[in-house]
Amino acid sequence: MRERLVEYLACPDCGGELRLACSRRDGWEIREGRLDCQNREHSFPVVRGIPRLISSAVADLSSEVAAGFGWEWNEFSEIRGEYRQQFLDWVKPLEPGDFAGKRVLEGGCGKGRHSALVAQFGAKEVFSLDLGSAVEAAYRNTGHLENVHVIQADLCRPPLKTCADLAFSVGVLHHLPDPAVGFHALVDRLVPGGRIAVWVYGREGNEWIVDWVDPVRTRVTARMPRRVLYELARPIGYLLAATAKGLYKPLADTVPSLHRQLFYRDYLTYIARLPAREIHSIVFDQLVTPVAYYLSRDEVAAWFSEARLGEFAIEQHNGNSWRAQARVLR
Ligand SMILES: C[S@@+](CC[C@H](N)C(=O)[O-])C[C@H]1O[C@@H](n2cnc3c(N)ncnc32)[C@H](O)[C@@H]1O
Ligand SMILES: [Zn+2]
Known part of the structure; x- marks a missing residue:
């Protein structure tokens, strides 16, 4: 530090x-x-x-969630070129220029892939919080960047003064025991006029995951030895990669009328751009955690209205998730 x-x-x-x-x-x-x-x-x-x-009040369940992801990010610790566009799609309409000169708080930084990008976009300071051992991977990936500060902490109690111009959290709030608490904790660290950007799993578009995958995740895969889950996720990931690259993407490009009939088409077409090992990591990520909420548009919108923020905008991404943003009123 x-x-x-x-x-x-x-x-x-x-x-x-x-x-x-x-x-x-x-x-x-x-x-x-x-x-x-x-x-x-x-x-x-x-x-x-x-x-x-780490606060003495951190919930046991939060530590359990962070332990699974810590394993993941130390195993899949590589930084890829594809992350830049993927990040900009998650925080759209924010652009690199919106981070320049800002004090930025990242809630749940994982291996630090987004903190590294934001640092390159010219942020003045980046406070990169994660509760688990993912911070070790984040530190390895960002330690050389003068403006990144990796901090092991619970984002529900960020150990920071009110100092951030911009707070963002990508793929994290839905893994908290109470997602709204994490959201409000991030907003609390924003200065007047500061912006918040979040990306979370949607309920809309993920009904099949809630009905069929969630019961298996909570009862079986989240409790498995992680190395076993890693091996289990590999063939699923490579099969998904082959389907996305060999079927979804070519059909999207050549026969859009047929592509429109495909299951989970927006998401599976989007991930066709990623290497198979990255899709392996996505499958592992889906199955490792004991906590995942699939949030409706109304639930996410309610956090923002409770926080009395201005310039609220919410949009569906890839037909299965929400990206939402707002600004703290001056
Ligand atoms: C799915 S990962 C996303 C990581 C990163 N945002 C990314 O997209 O690469 C979720 C991350 O949130 C972290 N996390 C979960 N609960 C947390 C908490 N209460 N406080 C801080 N980080 C937490 C996990 O340890 C994990 O690294
Ligand atoms: Zn104290």
Whole structure:
């Protein structure tokens, strides 16, 4: 971590100021140390360059969710060129220029693929929060970027002052025990005029997953040894990749009338652009977690209206998910 991060941090347990005691440093990078709260009961370690600001109040279920994803992102830790467009499609209509010069908070950064992009888009600071061991992969992928700060923390209690110009969360809120709590926690860290952008699974378009895949996920795959699930997800992923690349994409390009009849067509055509190993990781990602909510448009819209935000916009993406944005009124 960088020393200047301390000015943005707040204790996740009481909101108090934190003070840094460094015990090992490499140049400007603090590798080991401690962050002590002004309320002396609260103290948090800095381990392998990452501040571990985990509140004592974190839910067991959240830790369980983050453990599965931590395994995933350390296994599928590579950064791909395709992530840029995929990210811009998830946060549309935000564009690279919207991140330039901004203090950006990412809720649930996984392996840091989006924090790395946002840093390249010229963000002033990027606060990349994740609760699980995914932070180790994120740190490996972004540690060289001067403006990225990887922080291990629960996004429902972000250990930050109100300092963000832009907060985003891609594919995370639906994995929280209470997605609305995470949403409001991110909004709370935005300065007046700040923007929030989220992407979540939709209920609309995913009825078959709710009816047929969810029962198997919660009872079987989320409880499996992860290496076994990795092997199980591989043939499913490669079969899906072959179908998307060999059938959906060619039909979309040549016989649109037939393509319109295909099952789950928008999504499966979209992923045809990704390598098969990436589709393997998507299948693993779907099956590893004990918590996944499929949210209706109305549920997502209700978070925004409760938060009294302006410039609200929500749009369906790939026929199976919602991307939504708004701005904190001045
Ligand atoms: C499906 S992954 C998405 C990661 C990243 N946004 C991406 O698209 O690459 C969900 C991530 O949210 C993290 N997560 C889950 N619950 C969390 C919580 N309460 N606080 C912070 N991160 C959390 C998980 O550890 C995981 O890395
Ligand atoms: Zn404290």
